[in-house]
Every structure is written in C-alpha cells, then in structure tokens.
Amino acid sequence: MKSKKIIIVGQGVSGTLFSWFCAQHDLDFIVIDNTLANSPSKTAAGLINPVTGRRVVTVWMDDIILPFAEKTYKEIGTQLNIEAISKMDIVDFFPNPFMKESFLKKMNQQAPYISLAKDEQYLNEYFNYEFGTGIIEPAYIVNLQQLLPAWRQHLLHQNTFIEQAFNFNNLQVSNIGVQYENITADAVIFCDGVEGSENPYFNLLPFALNKGEAIIIEAPGLPAGHIYKKSMTLAPFGEPGIFWAGTNYIWEFDNDKPTEAFRRSTEQNLNSWLKVPYKIIDHKAAVRPATVERRPFVGLHPVYKNIGILNGMGTKGCSLAPYFAWQLVQHLTQQTPIEKEADINRHARILSRSQL
Numbered sequence: 001m002k003s004k005k006i007i008i009v010g011q012g013v014s015g016t017l018f019s020w021f022c023a024q025h026d027l028d029f030i031v032i033d034n035t036l037a038n039s040p041s042k043t044a045a046g047l048i049n050p051v052t053g054r055r056v057v058t059v060w061m062d063d064i065i066l067p068f069a070e071k072t073y074k075e076i077g078t079q080l081n082i083e084a085i086s087k088m089d090i091v092d093f094f095p096n097p098f099m100k101e102s103f104l105k106k107m108n109q110q111a112p113y114i115s116l117a118k119d120e121q122y123l124n125e126y127f128n129y130e131f132g133t134g135i136i137e138p139a140y141i142v143n144l145q146q147l148l149p150a151w152r153q154h155l156l157h158q159n160t161f162i163e164q165a166f167n168f169n170n171l172q173v174s175n176i177g178v179q180y181e182n183i184t185a186d187a188v189i190f191c192d193g194v195e196g197s198e199n200p201y202f203n204l205l206p207f208a209l210n211k212g213e214a215i216i217i218e219a220p221g222l223p224a225g226h227i228y229k230k231s232m233t234l235a236p237f238g239e240p241g242i243f244w245a246g247t248n249y250i251w252e253f254d255n256d257k258p259t260e261a262f263r264r265s266t267e268q269n270l271n272s273w274l275k276v277p278y279k280i281i282d283h284k285a286a287v288r289p290a291t292v293e294r295r296p297f298v299g300l301h302p303v304y305k306n307i308g309i310l311n312g313m314g315t316k317g318c319s320l321a322p323y324f325a326w327q328l329v330q331h332l333t334q335q336t337p338i339e340k341e342a343d344i345n346r347h348a349r350i351l352s353r354s355q356l
C-alpha cells in the first residue's frame with residue numbers, strides 16, 4: 001500500500017533525484033516544474049570532482065557522497081536505458097611551476113585522488129602547455145542533458161509530472177497535510193533551486209546566489225574520455241565531439257543572461273590553449289543556488305512540518321543531490337536524522353520568523 005503522497009516542486013537535479021528515491025520507496029508523488037530553459041541543472045557541465053580548488057582539497061564527505069552518487073546514477077541510467085554517468089579522469093594542466101610544486105607536495109602527503117601523468121607530453125598534439133599535467137581520478141560526468149529529459153518523459157508516462165509554475169496562493173497548509181489546487185497530499189517538498197530564495201517558506205535562509213556561464217564548443221579533434229582543466233574546465237558534453245567550456249563566478253548581477261565579456265575571455269583562453277580547431281555552438285548562463293556556509297538545505301520546516309526543502313546545492317548539485325535526496329526520503333519515511341551540517345534545523349530560529 002502506498003503510504004504518503006508528496007508534491008515535489010522542481011525537476012532540476014535535486015527534484016529528479018528526490019522523485020527517484022520517492023519512487024524507490026514506493027511513495028506516491030507528483031512533480032510540478034515550469035521547465036525553465038536556463039536552470040542551472042540545464043547549464044551545468046555535470047562534473048563530479050573529488051577535489052576542489054587549486055589547492056586540491058578533498059571535497060566534503062567524499063567517501064560517502066561520491067560512491068553513493070555513482071551507484072545511484074548508474075541505477076537510474078539502467079532504468080532509463082541511458083548512460084547517466086561516465087567515469088573519467090581530470091587532466092590538470094599546471095599553469096605555472098608553483099602550481100606543479102604545490103600539487104607534488106600534496107601528492108607527497110599521500111593526498112587521495114591525485115597523481116602525475118606518466119608521460120607529460122602525451123597531449124602535445126592537442127594543447128599548448130609548458131609545465132606538465134597532474135591527474136585527478138576518479139572523476140565523473142553526469143549526463144544531465146539526457147538524464148533530465150529522460151526522467152521527465154518517464155514521469156509523464158506515469159502521469160506524475162505537471163508542467164506548470166507552482167502558485168503559492170493556491171497552497172493551503174494544515175497540521176495534517178497540504179492542499180494544492182485539486183491535489184491533496186501529506187507534504188510539499190521544494191526542490192526549486194534558485195527560486196527557493198524567494199519561496200515564502202524558505203526565503204530567510206542564507207542563500208548566496210552566484211551566476212555562472214559556459215560556452216559550448218564543437219571540437220571533434222579533442223580526445224574524448226577526459227576532462228581538461230587549466231584556467232577553465234573543458235568537459236565532454238552530451239554528444240561526441242561536443243565540449244562544455246567554463247566557468248565564472250559572478251556575485252553581483254542584475255540578470256541571468258550570458259555576457260559578451262565572458263565569451264571574449266573564454267575564446268581568448270581557448271585560442272591560446274587548444275591546438276585543434278573548434279567552433280562555438282552555444283553560450284549559456286544560469287544562477288547557482290549557493291549558500292553562505294557552502295552546505296545544502298535539507299529537511300522539513302521547523303514550524304510548517306508538512307513543508308520541506310532540498311536545495312542549496314551550490315556548485316556541487318551532481319554529487320550532493322543523490323545522497324541528500326535519499327536522506328530526506330529516509331527522514332520522511334523512517335524519521336532518521338539528516339546529516340547535521342545539511343539539516344535545515346540548523347536555521348530553526350531564522351525559519352521560525354517566516355511570515356506567511
């Protein structure tokens with residue numbers, strides 16, 4: 001017997017993974033999404049990198065989150081008959097001798113995931129570089145370009161997807177459940193990404209939105225199966241010969257549109273880095289739902305117990321969404337605790353001031 005009915009708002013990577021785990025737990029659910037063309041989930045490279053920054057620091061909860069993400073995307077891919085995730089390495093081109101030195105120092109401290117390329121010259125045919133390369137592995141690319149529409153199609157076939165902008169005026173919340181238009185449910189879970197910062201239940205949370213851009217190029221001469229990194233990241237994107245080149249982090253912006261300045265600087269960088277011909281075929285921009293503490297927002301509202309959130313994925317939606325979507329479903333069905341640093345209850349005092 002189906003136990004709970006849940007309304008899920010948003011089908012970016014968070015809503016996709018949350019609805020996946022609802023289905024796995026045999027929960028009754030409906031997804032409402034307004035199919036925004038430039039959501040961050042549709043703009044992202046889909047990269048899962050086990051280390052971060054130039055100082056190659058291991059990411060938060062790597063030993064739990066990364067294997068969990070790999071296993072989950074593989075299972076979704078099997079069900080949808082797509083390659084949802086690909087394992088590959090990141091070739092890290094040292095921009096100067098100091099970066100090489102600090103990478104070597106990290107390696108000597110037995111830091112995980114990093115090594116040196118056996119033959120430093122092996123990419124000479126394709127790239128201009130002087131200071132050698134490090135290797136980061138395993139890394140992954142989540143094929144969001146296929147995964148999101150394939151999951152949406154699956155939901156449509158199951159009659160569990162509504163294309164619509166969720167209207168807060170039509171939501172009624174009581175102690176026993178929620179009513180949205182003609183849908184009666186036990187809970188609403190908001191996976192509404194950047195819109196979450198204007199969601200009346202969660203707009204007091206410390207979001208730290210930032211905008212990012214990417215250029216999509218056709219470069220059939222570049223070897224597939226690797227992610228390349230120098231002053232930007234070049235990642236395989238959807239189809240053979242297509243690469244994603246990005247990104248930037250803009251903290252002050254008045255719109256979410258691509259900028260001429262980014263296109264120009266990316267083109268300059270590509271011209272000096274690549275030896276193979278390429279053609280620009282698209283330019284994308286979106287706002288990341290990042291948070292001040294760089295930790296996601298997961299759990300049920302401390303006052304409105306039937307309203308929940310899975311958001312604040314920042315720059316790492318692909319790696320964080322699977323594990324925290326699973327934790328939230330476990331929390332709803334078995335009242336198990338949510339990881340402290342991600343649990344929305346750390347902001348209970350702020351959220352208790354929500355005025356509706």
Ligand SMILES: Cc1cc2nc3c(=O)[nH]c(=O)nc-3n(C[C@H](O)[C@H](O)[C@H](O)COP(=O)(O)OP(=O)(O)OC[C@H]3O[C@@H](n4cnc5c(N)ncnc54)[C@H](O)[C@@H]3O)c2cc1C
Pocket residue numbers: 009010011012013014015032033034035036039040041042043044045046047048164165166167191192193194195196211212213214246247285286287288289310311312313314315316317318319
């Ligand atoms: C340039 C760029 C590059 C990035 N690269 C990577 C990367 O390589 N790897 C990585 O892990 N992360 C990356 N990110 C970050 C990643 O995109 C985000 O962490 C992730 O997409 C957030 O997913 P989400 O589902 O929480 O939110 P979103 O993608 O914003 O999804 C929210 C969904 O909810 C819908 N929605 C919102 N409000 C409503 C409403 N009222 N009614 C109906 N529907 C609604 C939206 O249309 C959308 O479909 C990148 C981001 C950018 C901008």
